[in-house]
Amino acid sequence: MATMTAAQKRALAKAEYDAFLAACPSRRLLDRISDKWVALILSALGGGGSRREGAGCAGEPGPMRYSELARLLAGVSQKMLTQTLRSLERDGLVTRTATPTVPVTVSYELTDLGLSLHQMMRGLKTWAETHMDDVLANREAYDGRTA
Amino acid sequence: MATMTAAQKRALAKAEYDAFLAACPSRRLLDRISDKWVALILSALGGGGSRREGAGCAGEPGPMRYSELARLLAGVSQKMLTQTLRSLERDGLVTRTATPTVPVTVSYELTDLGLSLHQMMRGLKTWAETHMDDVLANREAYDGRTA
DNA sequence: CAGGATCCCGCTAGATACTG
DNA sequence: CAGTATCTAGCGGGATCCTG
Numbered sequence: 001m002a003t004m005t006a007a008q009k010r011a012l013a014k015a016e017y018d019a020f021l022a023a024c025p026s027r028r029l030l031d032r033i034s035d036k037w038v039a040l041i042l043s044a045l046g047g048g049g050s051r052r053e054g055a056g057c058a059g060e061p062g063p064m065r066y067s068e069l070a071r072l073l074a075g076v077s078q079k080m081l082t083q084t085l086r087s088l089e090r091d092g093l094v095t096r097t098a099t100p101t102v103p104v105t106v107s108y109e110l111t112d113l114g115l116s117l118h119q120m121m122r123g124l125k126t127w128a129e130t131h132m133d134d135v136l137a138n139r140e141a142y143d144g145r146t147a
Numbered sequence: 148m149a150t151m152t153a154a155q156k157r158a159l160a161k162a163e164y165d166a167f168l169a170a171c172p173s174r175r176l177l178d179r180i181s182d183k184w185v186a187l188i189l190s191a192l193g194g195g196g197s198r199r200e201g202a203g204c205a206g207e208p209g210p211m212r213y214s215e216l217a218r219l220l221a222g223v224s225q226k227m228l229t230q231t232l233r234s235l236e237r238d239g240l241v242t243r244t245a246t247p248t249v250p251v252t253v254s255y256e257l258t259d260l261g262l263s264l265h266q267m268m269r270g271l272k273t274w275a276e277t278h279m280d281d282v283l284a285n286r287e288a289y290d291g292r293t294a
Numbered sequence: 295c296a297g298g299a300t301c302c303c304g305c306t307a308g309a310t311a312c313t314g
Numbered sequence: 315c316a317g318t319a320t321c322t323a324g325c326g327g328g329a330t331c332c333t334g
Contacts, residue, residue: 013222017221018222026186028279028283031181032282034177034181036326039173066297067295067296075168080328091286093282103295104295104334105296113285120271121173123270124176125173128176129173131260132175134239134260135175138238138239139238143237183307212315225318226318228317248315299330299331300330302327305327306325307322307323307324308323309320309322310321311321312319314315314317314318
């Protein structure tokens, strides 16, 4: 049939919208930083961060080795760590440097771009620390009313 | 056996880390805003936003009806729209107002908290528009080298 | 040491149909 | 109009094993 059904029209509109979203810079940024481990890696490499205090991560920035990261981010699997690191490298947010010592040594470091992103994330963190209590309070109040 | 295996130790460390993440304000904020539709709804209700220009959304803030949102966000399913709206209401970021006219009329509006979040997201958007081109360029360069 | 390959599972977004 | 209910497929992510 030449004329479209309503369902077809909706499907088309959705496809267009999805395409629009895929190209939207803000969306892409969100997709990148909301990756489960990106924020953690960024703050590990960036120095100050969301790492709990007592864990020996005083906050000095600079390069870190693969195994250091793995130890610091206790919850990450090797797969996800590698994968995330790769994609960050691909986006020019970190640099990967392999020195061919006897057991290979690889270190990662933030680029200027990555550092800039890290700065922005700190702003986000500030908002979180300022307002998340309110959000949580609202959430409990809401749950209390419906319970 | 009373002593832990290495695997058990790792599992414990991971559990602790996960618990830490679950309580981390920044993490919670990221989880909330990275929800596929949150940013879209926020910018729809907040007025200025990531909506494409020609779509008749000039940018006036203020309350919007359920069906208006559904039309504006062409790609969203009713389920996700409702679900997202509910969770935003739960967190005190939007208000839901139902007026019992003959066909029910429901409108949503940003709270002050929601507005504050929206402001912060604009900062994020600014970063995205400033730096995402670099990221994309790096990405292409990287892909070009490995191809 | 750093990472590739593979299998597998849970979750969740989405489609569809129904309702006050 | 503004939802709710149900069912399903796809995929992100973890565990495990293997290699240069």
